[in-house]
Amino acid sequence: MAAGNDGAEHVMTNGTEGEVAADPRLDAQWDRIRNRLQTELGEGEYRSWLRQACVGGLDGEELTLLLPTHFLRDWVRGQHGSRLSAAWQAENPAVRRVDVRVGTITPPPPAGDAATATSTTLATGNGNAPNGIPTFARPAARSADAAGRGSDIAASLDPRFTFANFVVGKPNEFAYACARRVAEQPACHGFNPLFLYGGVGLGKTHLMHAIAWDLPARAGGAGASVAYMSAEKFMYRFIGAIRTQATMEFKEQLRGVDVLMIDDLQFLIGKDGTQEEFFHTFNALVDAGKQIVVSADKSPSDLSGIEDRLRTRLGCGMVADLHATTFELRMSILEAKALAAVVAVPGKVLEFLAHKITTNVRELEGALNRLIAHANLFNRKITLETTQEVLHDILKAHDRRVTIDEIQRKVAEHYNIRLTDMASPRRARNVARPRQVAMFLAKQLTSRSLPEIGRKFGNRDHTTVMHAVSRIGELMAHDASFADDVDLLRRMLEA
Numbered sequence: 001m002a003a004g005n006d007g008a009e010h011v012m013t014n015g016t017e018g019e020v021a022a023d024p025r026l027d028a029q030w031d032r033i034r035n036r037l038q039t040e041l042g043e044g045e046y047r048s049w050l051r052q053a054c055v056g057g058l059d060g061e062e063l064t065l066l067l068p069t070h071f072l073r074d075w076v077r078g079q080h081g082s083r084l085s086a087a088w089q090a091e092n093p094a095v096r097r098v099d100v101r102v103g104t105i106t107p108p109p110p111a112g113d114a115a116t117a118t119s120t121t122l123a124t125g126n127g128n129a130p131n132g133i134p135t136f137a138r139p140a141a142r143s144a145d146a147a148g149r150g151s152d153i154a155a156s157l158d159p160r161f162t163f164a165n166f167v168v169g170k171p172n173e174f175a176y177a178c179a180r181r182v183a184e185q186p187a188c189h190g191f192n193p194l195f196l197y198g199g200v201g202l203g204k205t206h207l208m209h210a211i212a213w214d215l216p217a218r219a220g221g222a223g224a225s226v227a228y229m230s231a232e233k234f235m236y237r238f239i240g241a242i243r244t245q246a247t248m249e250f251k252e253q254l255r256g257v258d259v260l261m262i263d264d265l266q267f268l269i270g271k272d273g274t275q276e277e278f279f280h281t282f283n284a285l286v287d288a289g290k291q292i293v294v295s296a297d298k299s300p301s302d303l304s305g306i307e308d309r310l311r312t313r314l315g316c317g318m319v320a321d322l323h324a325t326t327f328e329l330r331m332s333i334l335e336a337k338a339l340a341a342v343v344a345v346p347g348k349v350l351e352f353l354a355h356k357i358t359t360n361v362r363e364l365e366g367a368l369n370r371l372i373a374h375a376n377l378f379n380r381k382i383t384l385e386t387t388q389e390v391l392h393d394i395l396k397a398h399d400r401r402v403t404i405d406e407i408q409r410k411v412a413e414h415y416n417i418r419l420t421d422m423a424s425p426r427r428a429r430n431v432a433r434p435r436q437v438a439m440f441l442a443k444q445l446t447s448r449s450l451p452e453i454g455r456k457f458g459n460r461d462h463t464t465v466m467h468a469v470s471r472i473g474e475l476m477a478h479d480a481s482f483a484d485d486v487d488l489l490r491r492m493l494e495a
């Protein structure tokens, strides 16, 4: 559940406070969830708090639920927040977070009213953006609230994506340091543009939002104006501006900001007209001493389909990559997130998750959230068993199929013995021990039975495998360096 901002919170469309348009598909999903909640919570509780809730919209991964008063909103957030998140995640996998806000629904605007239909104004409390430019977040007021509806409009700044909430480790320390530097001193020499790149879910968007949140505080509260949007949104806005003959305004507005942030630039690949516009905006801003921050999934030189002059321009500031996470970083992130949870999450469970979900911090976080939501919902303790049960689908997807052949190869290589010795009858310690390690790992990392494993090791009996498994377990318990060795092998195989 996204923590809300406590500033002005109304969602506005077409200048009318507290109103957004409805989306029938989400409404149908909400109807199903409602029915379940009614049963789960009981009629009285449901009627008191949730009956008046309606869906505001889905923006990215965040679903907005609207309630008519601040009092209801606060209560539902506090009492039913995790339940709602869990219920939505179960109903619609695209939903990762649920935010509860004050607002109501209006019928969709008439067709042909394109300009107003796509312009949602953010309630920032300082009367901004009558022109409907996407997200001109003014983080000084912590009020960059998401427009209630429609992925075609604004992206907002996530209040949780701050520097304080970013866990720093080897793989991301350089990108983190660069982001901090830019927040401290926008447009300083050598850091403009800041180009952040890395795989999905490694923290690019988080760092960009963190810069935006940090800027105004440093500017003494004056509030630097930040335009943050995905490249995709930039493109839609630009195309929309062309259609409504408002390109001049669009350009003026973009060029009026202090910091322009474009997320996921790879979406502009092949979109020549938009690239051209971005290029000019980019140049105008840099010339005027403004800061640009861009993210992408690849480095500028690896982004194919980007015009050369833009590529050159993108690479001429600071390029920082976010590397794949390490086990240590994943553990630190999980520990930090678990600390904030209302239920206790045992260290063993965190370790298990950090071992199993290795690709993407978003998924790691999602798994932990689901675990916590489930524990809350059913009032159950979190254990390794409940973890495996609750997350079985996620875990299955991450169960990389390690084969016994791979294990034998890796282990033979590691101990410098011949691969054929894995199946040979030789009993010399220097081959027998690695063979036992391989059997142990085969038992741990594959779903093969003991007899199946035995067959792969020169038709050995299942009792031999069993003995190997327990012997290696014993040795690991008594010899830390041996345990590290086996652990390392396991990680290499799982990676």
Ligand code: ADP
Residues within 6 Å of the ligand: 161, 165, 166, 167, 168, 172, 198, 199, 200, 201, 202, 203, 204, 205, 206, 207, 333, 361, 362, 365
């Ligand atoms: P990207 O934009 O690179 O795809 P995000 O910035 O959206 O990834 O990160 C995905 C999720 O993982 C977010 O919820 C973010 O807060 C979290 N996350 C990623 N890296 C870290 C980190 N180092 N510390 C804390 N949270 C992180």
Ligand code: MG
Residues within 6 Å of the ligand: 204, 205, 206, 263, 264
């Ligand atoms: Mg992102």
